[in-house]
Amino acid sequence: MSHKRKAVLWIGRMIFGENYRVREVELATRLSEQADIFALDHTAEFAGLRPGIADKLRMRLNLIRSPLEVMQSGSLTRFRMPVAAGTGPLLGPAAADWNEHRLRGALKRFACDSVYLSTPFFFLPQKQRDYRVHFDVIDNFHDQWANTRTGRFRRAFHREQLRRADTVSASSLQLCDYVQRLADRPAVYIPNGAPLADMRDAGPGAHSIRAHYGLENRFVVGFIGNHTMPFYGLERLVRAFVMARESRPELALLIVGPDADRALRYCKGKQDGVFIVGPVPPGEVAAYFHACDAGAHPYDPRPQTHDAMALNVIEFSAAGKPVLANPLKEFQRLALPNVRFTDSAEIHAWARALADRDSFAPFDRDALREHVAPFDWDRSAGLLAGTLGIRGEPPPAQESAPRQEVVHFHRKPLPDYHSIEKLFRALSDAMLPHAEVRREQCPEVSRAILPRLRNLRWAKRVQGEVNHITGDIHYLARALSGERTVLTVHDCVALRRATGLRRWLLRKLYFQWPVARAKIVTTISQATKDELVRQTGCSPDKIRVVPDCLSSAFQYSPSPFNAAMPTVLLIGTLPHKNLERTVEALAQLPCRLRVIGRLPQRQRELLKDSGLEHSTDQDLTTAQMVRAYIDSDVVGFASLYEGFGMPILEAQATGRAVVTSDLAPMSTVAAGGACLVDPSSVESIRAGFQRVFSDAGYREKLVADGLANVEQYRPPRIARMYLDIYDELRRGVSTPAPS
Incomplete structure (x- = not known):
């Protein structure tokens, strides 16, 4: 007994040809083996993946032409139908009504009873209808204009689309959470993928490509994809590559895909090592991935790219290649073992990462194969077939666990002041499975009255469901809803330094008033x-102790102790770091110093007069700091005052002996x-270093106890403490702090 094939009207980014690898095309092509797919074809409509002004004008003129034209018949029928492209509050509703009329005509023409829709096309199905609608969420493009009239309209429009759909899927975990937040409904997780069987074996094509471009003796970094949009990061990658080649001349950059030739304008005359290929036929794509030694994914960090699952990262992973990427949330959540993240999206950060061989270090290939297995187009097509009810496929499970929404407020960065930012970057990364953390950075440095007032006005505008002032900019609490605000105070050192009227103002603006305003x-x-x-007279019950976390970048790295001439690492040069006494104590001991921090002239003269062999550095990246600990034998941190004492934990995690103060909190943190x-006491400091230098058994015990101590400061545990506090605020419950 034969079964009638299901007919599905397919409305999405159906762009066919050699230039693009598009989710909707990959899925529709595979589903056409099981059902009749009638796809709206945009190949001839757009010059790129996003319509430009000329495209939109042409589309509107086309509305007066024939409403529907079949271009190719078969199990995957391609047709052309003009679509109204109203994207704002003025034209959006009219465009949606027009498109609904066209959609009904297409349903009738092709005898379909189901519709597949994907963003960003403006179809709003009627509430009362005689057909089923499946909505596939592939991006949240309207969040790019979140605080504009157009952005608010698009968000409301998208919310209504999702609520009216019979079923909803999303292409990433981040977008599943986005659907839950926006429309209060779960989505089926149908990830982007790759043709895994093809990607794992490229045959001899990769060797031919390397030979053709003369890449045999180079380390080739590939950027393969569409390069038409500025936020894809082509300029960032090329400029960083030019800088990186100064220290690593064997590097080569292979750029494949539409608009790849734009890279030449960013080389600034230094084109050596940059190879432009342009678009290639789909059948040859796998060979180009295998021709690379590593991949790059330099997309701008923004709501759209944080939540999307980019195809080229999955394809490089399927080919077994390491990938360097900006720290985008979706790939942080996926935790693919071959993906390494830059410290930031800055060009200098990318240049350092490209030049650092550790960025492309070996990884567990068996673990990668296991991680990549779910990202196969055949598997994703099967999940979608179940969702659409094609041939009785069982519907897949939905991602339904809602996550908290939290805004982290950060100060505008200053040189030598970045410890808070690094701390909360690690924490927000650890929170990703449980909370959607939006990082907001003050537009002004907190100096003088007007910049602070502008920061207050800005904070009021961007606040969220739960707000967390991560440190230093305590005064922002005055602009936020107190019942939904957490304030973190790292120390009170500013009050120790100030006197007179300035001290009174600091106490009021930065401590007493913000502490009174914040809920926790x-x-x-x-x-x-x-x-x-x-300092504030507030109730101790209002204050919780949540220790700093240790970045996962700091790992145990044993090395032989240089007993003849140990290297002592000193972190920090501010007055309370006690550099002067430490240098005086070490001046009579056989050692060399490495000092991290910005040195004033008097400290430079002190080091010179000490007679100690020494070196100095400042503004180091996380990777460079890790290397500084590894290259040391002992870490000195005899500070007079600290809010916490993070260098103690970083040294312990690396496996280095620490000399620190017998004052709280340093003594407590060291444990x-x-x-x-x-x-x-200079004598006490000297005696401590002497014992560590000379007593191997004592030194080994310190290292062992330190390694055991750091486990309680790992990011997941500290993130959980903050998540529990956020949950209290969200539920309107505040539990007193333990005494």
Whole structure:
């Protein structure tokens, strides 16, 4: 007994040909083996993946022409139908009505009872209808204009689309969460993919490509995809590559895809090593991925790219290649073992990463194969077939766990002041499976009255469901809803330095008023909590102690101890870091120093007069800081005052002995895994270093105790503490802090 094939009207980015690899085309092509697919074809409509002004004008003129034209018949029928492209509050409703009329005509013409729709096309199905609608969410493009009238309209329009659909799917975990937040309904997770069987074996084509372009003795970084949009990061990658080749001349950059020749304008006359291929036929794409030694994904970090699952990362992974990418949320959540992230999207950060061989270090290939297995177009097509009810496929499970929405407020960066930003970057990454964290950076440096007022006005505008002031800019609490605000105070050192009227203003603006305003206050140590209570007079029950977390970048790296001439690493040069006494204590011991921090002239003269062999650095990246710890034998941190003491944990995690102060919170943070000294006594500091240098058994015990200590400071545990606090605020419940 034969079964009638299901007929599906397919409305999406159906762009056919050699220039594009598009999700909707991949899925429709595979489903056409099981059902009759009638696809709206945009190949001839657009010059690129996004319609330009000329495209939109041509589309509107086409509305008066024949409403429907079949271009190719078969199991995958391609047809052309003019679509109204109203994207704002004025033309959007009229365009949606027009498109609904056209959609009904196409349903009748092709005898379909189901519709597949994908963003960003403006179809709004009627509430009362005689056909089923499936909505496939492939991006959240309207969030690019979130605070504009057009953005608000698009968001409301998209919410209504999702609510009216019979079923909803999304191409990434981030977009599943987006659907849950926007429309309060779950989505089926149907990920983007790759033709895994083809990608894993490219045959001899890869060798031919390397030979053709003369790449045999080069390390080839590939950027394969569509390069038509500025936010794809082509300029960032090319400019960073030119800088990286100065220290790593064997690098080559292979750029494949539409508009690849735009790269030449960013080379600034230094085109050596940049190879432009342009678009290639789909059957040859796998060979180009295999011709590369590594891949690059330099897309701008923005709502659209954070939530999307880019095809080229999956394809490079399927080919077994390492990938360097901006820290985009979707790929952080996927945790593919071959994907490494840059410190930031800055060109200099990319240049450092490209020049660093560790960016493309070996990885567990068996683990990668297991991670990539779900990202196969055949599997995704099967999931969609089940969702659409094609040939009785069972419907897949839906992603239904809602995540918290949190806004992290950060200060505008300043040189030498980036520890808070690094801390909360690690925490927000650890929160990704449980919360949608939006990072907001102050537009102004907090100096003088007017910049602070502008920051206050900005903070009020961008606040969210739960707001977290991550440190330093405490005064922002005055602009935020107090019942939904968490304030983190790292230390009270500013009050120790200030006197007179300035001290009074600091206490009011940065401590007393913000602490009174925020619903919950956190400090990073018990010592800071005790001092904050003394300075503000607030109830201790309002303040929770949530320690800093240790970045996962710091891992155990054992190395032989240089007993003849140990290298001592000193972190920080501000007055409370106690550099002067530490240098004086070490001047009589056989060692060399490495000092991290910006040195004033008097400290430079001190180091010179000490007679110690020394080197200095400043503004190091996380990777460079990791290397500084690895290259040291002992870490000195005999500070007079700290809010926490993160260098203690970083040294312990690396497997280095630490000499630190016998004052809280340093002694508490060290937890027996450090040599404690009196920071006010040069003799005590010297004796501590002498013991660590000379007593191997004592040194080994410090390292072992330190390694055990750091486990309680890993990001997932500390992130969980903050997530519990956010949940209290969201539910309107506040649990008193433990005494």
